[in-house]
Amino acid sequence: ETGVTQSPTHLIKTRGQQVTLRCSSQSGHNTVSWYQQALGQGPQFIFQYYREEENGRGNFPPRFSGLQFPNYSSELNVNALELDDSALYLCASSLGGDPFGSPLHFGNGTRLTVT
Amino acid sequence: QKEVEQDPGPLSVPEGAIVSLNCTYSNSAFQYFMWYRQYSRKGPELLMYTYSSGNKEDGRFTAQVDKSSKYISLFIRDSQPSDSATYLCAMRGNAGNNRKLIWGLGTSLAVNP
Numbered sequence: 001e002t003g004v005t006q007s008p009t010h011l012i013k014t015r016g017q018q019v020t021l022r023c024s025s026q027s028g029h030n031t032v033s034w035y036q037q038a039l040g041q042g043p044q045f046i047f048q049y050y051r052e053e054e055n056g057r058g059n060f061p062p063r064f065s066g067l068q069f070p071n072y073s074s075e076l077n078v079n080a081l082e083l084d085d086s087a088l089y090l091c092a093s094s095l096g097g098d099p100f101g102s103p104l105h106f107g108n109g110t111r112l113t114v115t
Numbered sequence: 116q117k118e119v120e121q122d123p124g125p126l127s128v129p130e131g132a133i134v135s136l137n138c139t140y141s142n143s144a145f146q147y148f149m150w151y152r153q154y155s156r157k158g159p160e161l162l163m164y165t166y167s168s169g170n171k172e173d174g175r176f177t178a179q180v181d182k183s184s185k186y187i188s189l190f191i192r193d194s195q196p197s198d199s200a201t202y203l204c205a206m207r208g209n210a211g212n213n214r215k216l217i218w219g220l221g222t223s224l225a226v227n228p
Binding site (some may be wrong): 004040042043044045058076083089090092103104107108109111 | 149150154156157158159160161164174203205215216218219221
């Protein structure tokens with residue numbers, strides 16, 4: 001069974017730039033969620049994709065957007081980066097279309113630093 | 116008051132000790148309770164998933180839920196240095212806005228050989 005994989009592992013960007021993070025879901029999982037985890041905090045829900053459609057969103061501005069592809073892999077795009085966007089970005093896969101209905105299986109995250 | 120409170124620690128124990136990790140919550144609608152373990156530079160890993168009140172055991176780990184007190188616990192028996200990690204609780208309800216998963220801040224645990 002292949003777990004959730006994310007790329008890149010680390011990234012440094014400048015304020016105002018745009019970034020794309022990638023995620024491959026666990027084998028057999030059709031739902032992908034993205035979370036932001038600041039240092040010393042629990043994960044904060046950004047949004048979820050099921051069948052290539054966004055079907056749940058947390059309190060994040062529209063400059064956070066995403067995609068899900070037919071093979072269930074996903075991208076997180078962040079435009080106009082701000083210093084506060086510096087965090088660990090986690091991708092989690094699960095079964096079913098309910099944003100919170102089944103246990104989440106996380107990747108190891110992408111550490112984004114905005115300078 | 117935060118919906119979920121978790122002491123961030125750090126908690127330091129000798130190898131072999133029994134560890135008790137706890138979270139309190141304020142929303143009586145919460146019914147699903149989870150414990151995740153997160154090693155440094157890794158994503159959270161699901162340890163325990165329980166519904167409503169009661170106990171659940173898996174190897175050296177026992178999860179307890181006391182809904183009357185709004186209090187959940189994770190016990191680790193015979194703790195090992197490999198248990199050194201941050202432990203996050205997460206919980207949610209069953210309907211409407213309560214379905215959103217709410218996370219604690221995590222408790223940092225160090226098990227010393």
